[in-house]
Amino acid sequence: MAEVLSQSEIDALLSALSTGELQPEELQKDEEKQKVKLYDFRSPQKFxxxxxxxxxxxxxxxxxxxxxxxxGQLRKNVKVKIETVEQITYEEFIHSVSNPTILTIFTLAPLSGSILFETNPQFVYQVLDILLGGDGERKLYTAKEFTDIDKNIIQQVNAGLISNLKLAWEDLISVEPAVDSIETNPALNQTLAPTEPVALIVFSVELGKSNCFINLCIPYLSLEKVLDKLVVQYWFRDEGEGDKEESKKKVLDRLNNVDVSMHVELGKTHLMVDDFLKLVNGDIVKLDNKFTEPVKVFVENEVSYIGKPGVIGKKAGVAILDILEKDVGNDE
Incomplete structure (x- = not known):
């Protein structure tokens, strides 16, 4: 609501207009700043x-x-980047894609409903050309109906693309992609109501010397149950004490399963080659380290501890006396 002026402010404004200190155009500019934002109630913004x-x-x-x-699949350098993410209606999405096209319908449990993955003919024909022995550098591809062989090949490629959604979503929620079917005529797909809001994610694909687009259409109904997690702060929220202890326990369990080599250096000595060759079982070799002095304990050939040699039961052993803290610069 606009601010209500007092009588004194109105008098001052009229006085400024009459003396020329304030021009009517300046008032009009101030009014133009207060623009009304259009809102379509037939297409509410759910996201x-x-x-x-x-x-x-x-x-x-x-x-x-x-x-x-x-x-990896095409043995060519492929660059995919996200172009836009926006909310539209399902009807607008269907009208925006070409006919024929490859429309892969799949589920993303535990999300409900069907999700659509659209690969346009330019992308499909390039992929098919490369997989069937071509170089994929044709500039023009004639729009025609896809054969059963074309659909079977591209369905396998799209299934691989869709399966990678599991990796992309794992930080937010664990999902299990599963392909249901493919459709070449988007108008025949009636999985959603025309006015149903959807999130349209458009990717550009740079393959060779050409660029094409692929689209991912996620209905609002599919994301409705996880909307509370679709906030950046959810990823960086502080863990509770219970979560921290559980994470610590998991890390320790993983570390306990790691095999590392350890050995103890009791001391060093110098021998002539002739003396070394004459060594037999029972000979005594004098080391430069006394039995009362500490020894170095190596982990993966790196000095990590200082220990004291001794006997544990009937076996030789070493007691850890100190931990050697390494400087970060030495590890690099």
Whole structure:
């Protein structure tokens, strides 16, 4: 609501206008600053800016993961990066994709409902060309119906791309991707109501000398149960004491399973080669270290402890006297 002026402020404003100190155009500029933001009640904004930002972070990581995946599968340098993340309606998404296209329908348990992964013909034909022995450098690809062989090959590629969502989402929630089916005509896919809000994530794919796009369409209904986790602060929240103790226990359990080599250096001596060759069982070799002096304990050939040799039961042993703290610079 605009601020209400007092009578004295109104008089001062009229006086400034009459004396020329204030121009009417300046008042008009102030009024123009207070613009009304349009809001479409038929398409309510279900995703907040924080939700969109978190989805962008998740799938920015996903773009890097599938870049490596595609580079390995195609034996070519592939760069994938996220372009936009926005909320639109399902009808707008369907109208924005080409026909025919490859629309992979999959689930992402425990998220509910179906999620759509769209790979346009440019991307599909390039991938097929490379996998079938070509170089994928054709500039133009004729729009035509995909054959059963085309669909079977690209379904395997898309299944691999979709499976990598598990890695991208693991910091937020553990998910299990599973491909349901593929569709080439987007208009025939009626998994959602036309006005259903969806998060559309657009990726650009640089493959060779050409650029193309792939789209990930996630319905609001699928994310509704985990919206409270779609905030950046959720990832960096402080752990409770119970969580810290559990994490500490897991780390210790993992460390206990690590095999390392250890040995103790009792001392050193110098022998002539002829004397060394004449050594037999029972000979005594004099070392430069007395039995009362501490010895060095090595872990993975690095001096880590100072110990004292002795006997434990019927076996030789060493008691740890001190831990050697290493400087960070020495470890680099």
């Amino acid at each position: 907040s800016k924080e939700h969109i930002r978190t989805l962008e972070l998740i799938h920015d990581n996903y773009a890097r993961i599938i870049s490596n995946y595609l580079s």
